[in-house]
Amino acid sequence: MSSHKIALLTVWCGPLPPYLDLFLLTAGRNEGIDFKIISDQPPPRLPAPNIEWTTRSRAGLVRQMSQDLDCPLGVDHGYKLVDLKPAFGHAFADLLKNYDFWGHIDCDTILGDLAQFLTPERLDNHDILIFRGRNFVHGPLTVYSNRERINALYRAAPGWRDTFSDPRPLEFDETCGRGRVDQDPCAPEIRVARGERTSMSDVVFTAASRGLVRLYDQDHVMEINPRALPVKMRWRNGRLFDESPIYQQYRDLALHIVPQRAPREVLFYHLLFAKQIKSYRIPRWASLPDEFFITNLGVYPSSRAPVWDRWRDLAARGAAVALRQRAR
Template identity: 35%
Template sequence: MNRIALLYPYFGPLPPFFHTWLKAAAYNSGFDFLLYTDQSLPRVLPPNVRARQMTFPEFCGMVQRLYDFPLALERPYKICDFRPAFGEIFAFDLVGYTHWGYGDLDVICGDFANFLTPQRLDRYERISPYGHLSVYRNTPRMNRLYRCAYEGEEVWRQVFQDPAGHTFDEWWDGRGIEQIALAQGVQEFRALELAGVERPYKKKRLCFRFELNGESLPEDRDIVFLWQRGRLYACTLRDGETVENCRQYCYAHFQKRRIAFPPEMEQGTRIPDEFWVVPNRILCGGLPQVAEYLHSEEYRAAWQQEEENFVRFRQQYPNAY
């Protein structure tokens, strides 16, 4: 039987998504979520969420003990480059687990068991190439994968000694863990059903919509998400009000987009069993409220603000891709 531990070292103020993420984690009772943080957490956590209190310097010291050269781990965001090494860094917490993984907290989680299935876990050594969720088989080969040379270079040593962030947990200039995995013949499932938020530099036009598996919809279609008792549905709306179809997704990633949460959700005093996610906020009513909001002045103003941000971005980075 597979046992999966998902590892989340996080230092500094928790994101507004945290309490919603925590409730979604509780619904994913077949997975263990391991948090390492310097932040105060709710006194009572779900049974499958474990927390270890530590400071960022303590975490850095723990990692440094594994290597005989000085690490450039100077700020929490740099942890992303160390994610492929988590199988070694957290080996003491991974005893008895068949798989380990890492992810982001700026996500709305769905039903992981519907996507990280026994069939996929048994067949593949790695599931998903993305830093916002990636799962590895807990074996010496996969735990040391990041150490493998790529085109004759020990890329990991360069990355670990450079204070800049390099997204080594994904592609980094064609030399990230994904390229290393491909070069080493790792059996990988890359088509995990996830949803993200489009970013303007990817399309050279204004994007204020969700995308599903990297594919955008026509301009007269909107994507909204329905989170309902642990399951996440992407619903296609025509003209902002008619539901054309709904499909389950593993999670939605917001790529640092600012999402407005109702105060009780951001503070964790009340997380409803059902809510809707539109591109810039959480709505706790039903579909009529969603349709009303997508036609509102507030939403049009948010769109206008996004357009102004996009214009500034294009002026600053005219050759952005």
């Protein structure tokens, strides 16, 4: 177990989502990491002592964050809070004062064993850790060294106050809506010259290229659309493995769909696309089974997992997508 103290923060306003139970249960299995959730909702049953829930009204939360950041905040609805993630180190400094690292984490994730990826060696040698491997700060999970120089990085973005006070969600935490994988981050001064909004990715990757921060950026997560590509994942006793026949690999400023010849351990599965499918099965377990599967159809205990023959058809569809992408 790492000697580094790590806290991961989730800020949520509005009705609690149905997938929250899975997040809490898998977070509870990561005993060496503290999860701190701040919400305007009363806490559900918390499955483990490493999860701390703080209830605040949205107005009170926004007022406190605005004071700590010394900036008016345009938080008219909960989703605007994603823009503020890179500033959590300042906004929740009191909660984080006893930690070596902090991170923002989304609750639409099913977690594996985070200690396999937040290793002492990586933490000793990096200031910021990203686990998407696609040249941008990843909103669902990015981890920062809890030092003032790192916590204040978001302030290097020209116009950050305007971004925070604008009530529109602007995706500052990632790329400010520039979602194309071939859109590399660039220096904030270039964004200003172009009349473009600067994102946290621009700030972080520019700082790394100039030797100002030590950045880790490798792909250790599963974030795939189950409508388009095969999803076969196995969670077993706290660890999560991707056993899908193909996966998306980012290289040369493009996404490539490549065969996966052996299972790979991943940090989490992001329900980004799956949660939008009304029929997607998300169980409300009181406790985790020793093993369960994540599939194109939903999350199932091993005794009720769907027949895997479907993967051949889905793999064929994935191969067709890959061919179309390469033909562009």
